[in-house]
Amino acid sequence: MVTEEVVDLSRLQFAATAFYHFLFVPLTLGLSFLLAIMETTYVMTGKEIYRDMTKFWGKLFGINFALGVTTGITMEFQFGTNWAYYSHYVGDIFGAPLAIEGLMAFFLESTFIGLFFFGWEKLSKRQHLTITYLTAIGSNLSAVWILIANGWMQNPIGAEFSWVTMRMEMTSFWDLVFNPAAQAKFVHTVSAGYVTGAMFVLGISSWYLLKGKHVEFAKRSFRIAAAFGFASALSVIVLGDESGYAVTEHQQTKLAAMEGMWKTEEAPAPFTLFAIPDDDKRQNTAEVRIPYALGLIATRSTDKVLPGIDQLEAQAAERIRRGIVAVQALESLRAKTVSEETRAAFEAHKADLGYGLLLRKYTADVGAATPEMIARAARDSIPKVAPMFWTFRIMVALGFSFALLFALSFWYSAKNTFTEKRWLLRWAVWFIPLPWIASEMGWFVAEYGRQPWTIYGILPTHLSTSTISATSLYGSLAGFLFFYTGLLVVEMYLMFKYARLGPASLGTGRYEGEADYQPAR
Amino acid sequence: MLDYETLKIIWWLLVGVLLLGFAVMDGHDMGVGTLLPFVGRTDVERRVVINTVGPHWDGNQVWFITAGGAIFAAWPLVYATAFSGFYWAMLAVLWALFFRPVGFDYRSKVADPRWRTAWDWGLFVGGAVPALIFGVAFGNLLLGVPFHFEDNLMPVYTGTFWALLNPFALLAGVVSLAMLTFHGANYLMVRTEGQVYERARLASLIFGAVMLVAFAGAGVWVASGMKGYVITSVVEAGALPNPLDKSVAIQAGAWLGNFRKAPLLWLVPGAGFAGGLLALLLAWARKPVLAFIGSAVAELGVIGTAGVAMFPFIMPSSSDPRSSLTVWDSVSSHLTLSVMFWAALIFTPIVIAYTGWAYKMMAGKVTTAFIESHDRSAY
Numbered sequence: 001m002v003t004e005e006v007v008d009l010s011r012l013q014f015a016a017t018a019f020y021h022f023l024f025v026p027l028t029l030g031l032s033f034l035l036a037i038m039e040t041t042y043v044m045t046g047k048e049i050y051r052d053m054t055k056f057w058g059k060l061f062g063i064n065f066a067l068g069v070t071t072g073i074t075m076e077f078q079f080g081t082n083w084a085y086y087s088h089y090v091g092d093i094f095g096a097p098l099a100i101e102g103l104m105a106f107f108l109e110s111t112f113i114g115l116f117f118f119g120w121e122k123l124s125k126r127q128h129l130t131i132t133y134l135t136a137i138g139s140n141l142s143a144v145w146i147l148i149a150n151g152w153m154q155n156p157i158g159a160e161f162s163w164v165t166m167r168m169e170m171t172s173f174w175d176l177v178f179n180p181a182a183q184a185k186f187v188h189t190v191s192a193g194y195v196t197g198a199m200f201v202l203g204i205s206s207w208y209l210l211k212g213k214h215v216e217f218a219k220r221s222f223r224i225a226a227a228f229g230f231a232s233a234l235s236v237i238v239l240g241d242e243s244g245y246a247v248t249e250h251q252q253t254k255l256a257a258m259e260g261m262w263k264t265e266e267a268p269a270p271f272t273l274f275a276i277p278d279d280d281k282r283q284n285t286a287e288v289r290i291p292y293a294l295g296l297i298a299t300r301s302t303d304k305v306l307p308g309i310d311q312l313e314a315q316a317a318e319r320i321r322r323g324i325v326a327v328q329a330l331e332s333l334r335a336k337t338v339s340e341e342t343r344a345a346f347e348a349h350k351a352d353l354g355y356g357l358l359l360r361k362y363t364a365d366v367g368a369a370t371p372e373m374i375a376r377a378a379r380d381s382i383p384k385v386a387p388m389f390w391t392f393r394i395m396v397a398l399g400f401s402f403a404l405l406f407a408l409s410f411w412y413s414a415k416n417t418f419t420e421k422r423w424l425l426r427w428a429v430w431f432i433p434l435p436w437i438a439s440e441m442g443w444f445v446a447e448y449g450r451q452p453w454t455i456y457g458i459l460p461t462h463l464s465t466s467t468i469s470a471t472s473l474y475g476s477l478a479g480f481l482f483f484y485t486g487l488l489v490v491e492m493y494l495m496f497k498y499a500r501l502g503p504a505s506l507g508t509g510r511y512e513g514e515a516d517y518q519p520a521r
Numbered sequence: 522m523l524d525y526e527t528l529k530i531i532w533w534l535l536v537g538v539l540l541l542g543f544a545v546m547d548g549h550d551m552g553v554g555t556l557l558p559f560v561g562r563t564d565v566e567r568r569v570v571i572n573t574v575g576p577h578w579d580g581n582q583v584w585f586i587t588a589g590g591a592i593f594a595a596w597p598l599v600y601a602t603a604f605s606g607f608y609w610a611m612l613a614v615l616w617a618l619f620f621r622p623v624g625f626d627y628r629s630k631v632a633d634p635r636w637r638t639a640w641d642w643g644l645f646v647g648g649a650v651p652a653l654i655f656g657v658a659f660g661n662l663l664l665g666v667p668f669h670f671e672d673n674l675m676p677v678y679t680g681t682f683w684a685l686l687n688p689f690a691l692l693a694g695v696v697s698l699a700m701l702t703f704h705g706a707n708y709l710m711v712r713t714e715g716q717v718y719e720r721a722r723l724a725s726l727i728f729g730a731v732m733l734v735a736f737a738g739a740g741v742w743v744a745s746g747m748k749g750y751v752i753t754s755v756v757e758a759g760a761l762p763n764p765l766d767k768s769v770a771i772q773a774g775a776w777l778g779n780f781r782k783a784p785l786l787w788l789v790p791g792a793g794f795a796g797g798l799l800a801l802l803l804a805w806a807r808k809p810v811l812a813f814i815g816s817a818v819a820e821l822g823v824i825g826t827a828g829v830a831m832f833p834f835i836m837p838s839s840s841d842p843r844s845s846l847t848v849w850d851s852v853s854s855h856l857t858l859s860v861m862f863w864a865a866l867i868f869t870p871i872v873i874a875y876t877g878w879a880y881k882m883m884a885g886k887v888t889t890a891f892i893e894s895h896d897r898s899a900y
Contacts, residue, residue, distance in 0.1 A: 070618075
């Protein structure tokens with residue numbers, strides 16, 4: 001029996017496992033390309049230090065990658081275990097990019113990561129460099145397919161509902177692949193990964209410089225990270241704007257919630273820099289607004305109107321009423337009482353089927369829905385404003401602060417004075433964890449902002465779960481938290497241990513502090 | 522575009538290929554993990570064992586991931602019904618698999634013997650538990666699983682986790698565990714020498730024999746009147762999939778029906794026995810590469826036998842037989858099957874080619890001397 005408790009626990013478990021997984025993904029995306037850059041420098045210049053850099057940062061990459069793989073396995077199977085109805089309802093479309101991700105990308109990345117670690121003596125320089133690139137390309141291709149899948153959840157195009165098979169079916173593979181929502185998300189997400197990788201290398205290198213350890217090694221690492229990070233931080237902002245534009249086009253409820261736009265404003269709408277949104281009173285207090293800014297950014301025009309929450313809710317109520325007809329027609333079609341009339345009624349209203357299904361939260365018999373239920377379902381169609389408003393702003397503020405840090409780092413590294421700027425080095429050390437926070441905030445905005453849907457406008461979250469008991473879910477949620485937290489502690493322990501050791505951990509005899517590293521046995 | 526019926530059959534074969542790829546590639550890693558605490562007595566020996574699969578386990582594991590993704594894409598109803606129905610079994614597999622990536626990568630990064638022993642047992646769990654549970658799951662598929670669909674096609678599993686652990690399913694679990702361990706032992710013989718080699722050879726002889734006996738036992742069990750399933754309504758193989766649109770009967774001995782209709786199919790279980798027996802003899806005769814090929818053929822035979830016996834059933838329902846999932850009615854749309862067919866056709870050979878190259882580049886015995894001279898870079 002699917003109760004509200006089951007739905008909430010399923011969501012919590014998915015959120016927890018996805019958040020854990022994404023602690024490891026961005027560093028893989030970014031660091032893999034930094035490794036390729038370092039190794040390219042090694043192959044081009046023949047300087048040993050660049051090979052050592054590739055190996056050392058590669059060691060940290062490996063520590064992170066292991067948990068990325070571990071937590072990633074869960075993601076591939078959790079749709080089936082916990083979201084069985086979702087899997088049935090949209091597997092025809094959603095499963096394809098996941099399977100292609102495995103075939104095209106994950107195989108590539110995973111096969112060559114082993115050769116990256118163990119092939120130094122067995123492969124030629126060029127062969128090894130090639131597999132390093134293939135690993136990086138593989139991990140980024142993975143992101144392409146995963147974000148195509150996720151993009152379809154946000155903007156489900158290239159698919160149609162079939163009442164015979166009772167599910168969504170693919171009508172165009174290329175629509176799915178070239179979904180503008182997916183493309184915008186992909187470039188924004190991988191850029192965020194590059195920023196994370198660059199911040200990681202920049203911060204740890206700065207720490208060596210502050211301690212006066214491995215100075216040559218750290219300086220070269222810093223320079224590469226500063227340049228790569230600067231380009232990435234700019235693109236994350238530009239492409240984040242692109243992603244935001246895609247939201248304006250496809251998910252007006254998400255935009256209204258993250259901007260706290262209760263009322264439709266005259267175009268171009270102002271951007272609310274600061275406010276305290278109140279979801280119960282449906283208004284903001286203490287607003288600080290920049291005139292015209294939101295309208296210009298979100299619509300790239302001066303005359304397109306952005307609908308506010310009140311208006312979107314009224315539209316949703318209208319669609320719900322039409323959806324009721326669709327649900328009822330579908331029920332008779334399923335009961336094999338097929339008449340031309342029902343079929344026509346279904347075809348005419350099927351675009352609003354998902355809205356009719358929103359009522360299932362309140363009544364099994366959608367036809368008997370009261371106006372009060374319709375109002376509640378319409379209200380459900382808007383995500384809660386306060387969490388959206390704040391997480392979005394934290395993400396954006398962090399993004400700009402990264403751009404500033406990288407701009408300064410790049411500037412001083414071009415002038416070759418960065419080692420004297422101890423304030424900059426300290427700043428870089430303290431900023432190491434922040435890209436992760438920004439990424440998680442971004443995912444929160446994207447996924448919490450998709451509510452109450454798993455597939456936007458098509459399938460409500462509360463219908464998407466499996467028929468498992470709340471007891472099972474408490475057990476599995478506790479298990480995931482136990483294993484993931486335990487493994488995270490182990491990972492952090494090793495990360496700190498090896499980051500402190502620095503290149504001494506390679507045992508080449510070229511770096512100070514090698515005695516600190518106890519050999520095995 | 523190929524016609525729908527053909528694609529449905531192709532996808533049954535392709536899922537078989539992916540499962541076989543999983544058994545041959547990830548299977549030997551899991552076998553190596555299962556044997557790790559036993560064939561390696563000292564830390565260096567255990568590192569030898571781990572480093573035989575060190576560069577490859579991650580790529581091999583993708584067969585498992587991809588099989589999961591392909592089932593999602595091609596058989597969404599199977600993905601939804603089986604994984605949610607076998608909830609705790611799936612979680613046990615996932616949680617056991619957690620120990621592999623971290624076990625491999627983290628073990629040698631700290632020298633403390635307790636740390637290393639802990640990860641050794643982690644790798645053991647990560648190898649043995651999934652290998653056992655996959656067999657148990659197959660055993661339960663052969664028996665039929667208590668589930669039905671609601672009107673909206675929501676799958677509802679009505680059994681318990683403990684009911685999965687019945688005698689036949691456990692026997693199937695033994696077949697699977699022994700088979701992958703056997704295969705892993707043969708792989709270890711290829712890549713090691715000395716003491717580890719000798720212990721791996723002994724393991725190969727033991728687990729090869731266990732696999733053959735357990736497989737024969739399961740065969741006798743099925744042949745001696747175990748209930749199978751047959752579709753009793755007219756099959757419209759090219760129709761739009763709807764699992765509730767058919768009638769199904771439970772009949773003793775029905776799983777032998779395909780073999781009676783097409784006696785050539787006896788070659789499939791025959792390959793299981795012949796491959797297993799040959800591999801056993803070759804391991805005894807110290808021909809590890811051929812033994813490894815033999816145990817791969819045995820895997821083809823064993824997995825193929827389960828598939829062929831049940832065809833066209835994938836997941837029969839014991840409590841509501843008409844809800845049973847078959848290759849005809851649990852599939853994706855014509856377009857999706859077609860797109861995925863081309864994706865598999867293009868990428869699977871590429872994957873096999875570069876995997877082969879990777880093995881070729883890393884070929885050779887892993888020795889204790891190698892571990893000692895690569896203390897910091899080896900696993």
